[in-house]
Amino acid sequence: MKNHFGCNIDDPLDYxxxxxxxxxxxxxxxxxxxxxxxxKQAESGRVNRT
Amino acid sequence: MNxxxxxxxxxxxxxxxxxxxxxxxxxxxxPAITISRQAGARGRTISKKIQRALRDRSPQDPIPWTCFxxxxxxxxxxxxxxxxxxxxxxxxxxxxxxxxxxxEILGRxxxxxxxxxxxxxxxxxxxxxxxxxxxxxxGNKVAEGLSNVTRVRFVGTLPQRIxxxxxxxxxxxxxxxxxxxxxxxxxxxI
Numbered sequence: 001m002k003n004h005f006g007c008n009i010d011d012p013l014d015y016x017x018x019x020x021x022x023x024x025x026x027x028x029x030x031x032x033x034x035x036x037x038x039x040k041q042a043e044s045g046r047v048n049r050t
Numbered sequence: 051m052n053x054x055x056x057x058x059x060x061x062x063x064x065x066x067x068x069x070x071x072x073x074x075x076x077x078x079x080x081p082a083i084t085i086s087r088q089a090g091a092r093g094r095t096i097s098k099k100i101q102r103a104l105r106d107r108s109p110q111d112p113i114p115w116t117c118f119x120x121x122x123x124x125x126x127x128x129x130x131x132x133x134x135x136x137x138x139x140x141x142x143x144x145x146x147x148x149x150x151x152x153x154e155i156l157g158r159x160x161x162x163x164x165x166x167x168x169x170x171x172x173x174x175x176x177x178x179x180x181x182x183x184x185x186x187x188x189g190n191k192v193a194e195g196l197s198n199v200t201r202v203r204f205v206g207t208l209p210q211r212i213x214x215x216x217x218x219x220x221x222x223x224x225x226x227x228x229x230x231x232x233x234x235x236x237x238x239x240i
Contacts, residue, residue: 005191009086014190015203021091022210029092029204030099033083037200041081044197 016040079198080113080180084189090211090218091204094119097185104181117183118176122169129172 012018017036021029083100087093097117104115118125173192176182177199184193193199206214 005188007191010205012203014194015086015201017200018203018205020206021096021204022206026092026096026099029096030103033096033100033200033202034103036202037081037083040200041078041198045078 079178082177082180082193082196082199083183084177084193084199084201085183085185085204086188086190086202087186087204088206088211090214091206092214093185093204096204097183101183111181113179113181115181115183117185119185122172122184122187125172125176127168129168129175 007014017033019029019032024032085093085097085100097119101115101117105111108115169187170192173184173187173189176184177189177193177196180198190201190203193201
């Protein structure tokens with residue numbers, strides 16, 4: 001990442017969602033990601049319409 | 051009311067309708083996900099589960115959700131008509147500059163830069179198609195600015211990730227050499 005993009009892989013601003021998976025089950029993480037995808041899709045649809 | 055004017059107005063309306071049908075409003079691109087993960091943060095397992103959940107949600111989708119993990123390299127090589135034997139020169143983690151330069155001079159693989167460019171092209175193409183989950187390969191940076199892509203990162207504490215790696219590699223936890231090798235792997239991973 002540093003070589004090709006000159007960025008720090010741990011910079012949270014490069015992501016829409018950062019999850020610490022330590023205390024979540026796989027299924028809980030899946031639900032979080034799906035909610036984020038749906039929310040972003042709705043938001044980008046709203047922006048496109050305006 | 052002048053009949054000619056009325057007729058012309060009707061013609062304009064019909065033409066406008068036809069044009070609206072011919073050029074429908076631009077559809078929202080299908081969603082895509084990029085996943086970045088720390089080693090041992092269960093990125094692969096969770097990616098596969100996300101794919102399964104999304105497929106279950108919309109089984110009739112013309113483009114089924116697909117997870118590109120190790121097979122992303124195969125897709126890049128296939129897209130650019132490169133031999134599949136190059137896959138071993140394209141690991142997800144950092145590559146030794148010296149090794150890659152020697153391999154390049156010996157003609158074992160094209161320059162790392164061109165392989166990187168091919169990878170970026172394939173990732174952009176997949177993101178535009180949507181319904182894909184891209185694991186690793188800097189997908190989050192490539193997809194920066196694409197409104198249909200949700201960029202996710204999985205992290206975890208070092209002890210928890212070591213525990214996960216030990217379980218994943220099916221190693222007995224009592225052997226310190228194995229635990230320390232998992233620790234080294236995690237330290238070297240991106």
